[in-house]
Amino acid sequence: MSGNIISLYHCPYLQGYFHAEDGKGTVRIQTKAGTPDNRSARLERQRTMDFALGGEHLWGAVGMDWTASYAKATEERPNERYLDFQLKKQKFDIDLSDERRPYAVPKLGSTMLLGDEFSLKELTEQQESIKEEDLKFSANFKASMNNGAKLKFGAKVVRKTKEKDVDFYEYTPTDEEGFMANSLKNAVDKSTEKFMPDAKYQVGVFADKDYVGGLSLPGSPKHTANASLYFEKGGLNVRLSYNFASAFIDEMGADAFYDRYYDAVNYMDINAGYTFGKKVKTTFYAEANNLLNRPLRYYQGTKDRTMQAEYYGIKVNAGIKVSF
Numbered sequence: 008m009s010g011n012i013i014s015l016y017h018c019p020y021l022q023g024y025f026h027a028e029d030g031k032g033t034v035r036i037q038t039k040a041g042t043p044d045n046r047s048a049r050l051e052r053q054r055t056m057d058f059a060l061g062g063e064h065l066w067g068a069v070g071m072d073w074t075a076s077y078a079k080a081t082e083e084r085p086n087e088r089y090l091d092f093q094l095k096k097q098k099f100d101i102d103l104s105d106e107r108r109p110y111a112v113p114k115l116g117s118t119m120l121l122g123d124e125f126s127l128k129e130l131t132e133q134q135e136s137i138k139e140e141d142l143k144f145s146a147n148f149k150a151s152m153n154n155g156a157k158l159k160f161g162a163k164v165v166r167k168t169k170e171k172d173v174d175f176y177e178y179t180p181t182d183e184e185g186f187m188a189n190s191l192k193n194a195v196d197k198s199t200e201k202f203m204p205d206a207k208y209q210v211g212v213f214a215d216k217d218y219v220g221g222l223s224l225p226g227s228p229k230h231t232a233n234a235s236l237y238f239e240k241g242g243l244n245v246r247l248s249y250n251f252a253s254a255f256i257d258e259m260g261a262d263a264f265y266d267r268y269y270d271a272v273n274y275m276d277i278n279a280g281y282t283f284g285k286k287v288k289t290t291f292y293a294e295a296n297n298l299l300n301r302p303l304r305y306y307q308g309t310k311d312r313t314m315q316a317e318y319y320g321i322k323v324n325a326g327i328k329v330s331f
Contacts, residue, residue: 032111034094035128036121036211040219042086042229052083073146084135090190090219092121093128121194121212127183132224133175142166178224193218228252228271242282250274257305267314270304286331293325 061074097117102110113119147161180186197210223229230253238245251273258267278294298321305315 034119037091038214038219040088040216042220055080068151070149075144078141080139082137088132088219090130090214091128092125094125130178136172138170140168190214225256228255245279247277264308268306275299288330290328296322
């Protein structure tokens, strides 16, 4: 046996597996979570929409059929967190006689259960957004000639686009030993007699997803909110938007006293525009950002110890656009 990856357990927020080679392997225990804003759960928001239109036409001896379609799919995965532990150089007796139910038993001195022997492999967080668009158009023509012959010709246009935006962060605790000890205190045993496929298999011990979701990580605000008001009538449109993000650790110091925080922010912006004309469209527009004039501010440890504060004032932009 060489280079086999055997899954110990997998569900929406827990995963355990090991990579085995010649009966030796590295056991990995991973908890997948979100943040308190989404009940510490991993969320996947998927949306799709499809439109199709077609027709057949006849102009004397010339016939035509055509189809047009548009499809759009989006997927968002906000605030996914992964806490991954590993234990190397473990020995197993492995039975692969049933490939659908691989069975591994740790030898004496080896284990698959999360405990003090494990070390932190990685702690990560990411946000992912994917958008795909598919536009198709085809037209086919048939013409009957005077000599009885038939002429066929057509065209097809396909346009596909895919956009993917990923923000990825990896964190390294300054006190890894203390972090491990705290993680093990928040570990839960997910084993159950009802676990499929057989009673001889067990789920094992994992860091609780609420614990993982509640970790205060650098660069990740605990609370965010946004709201907007929009008015549109005729060629006039006005939008007022508000965004809030709570304070968060931007950089971890040797201890809590030296942690650098990015202070909470409140932003309010407004933009408006008026468009008129048919063949030649003219748009007057104006926008104002940072209406609350909130500073970019960092502090050390507690809010009263300001490290840096920068005020940028209200920014106003206006102009005219002409399209034809």
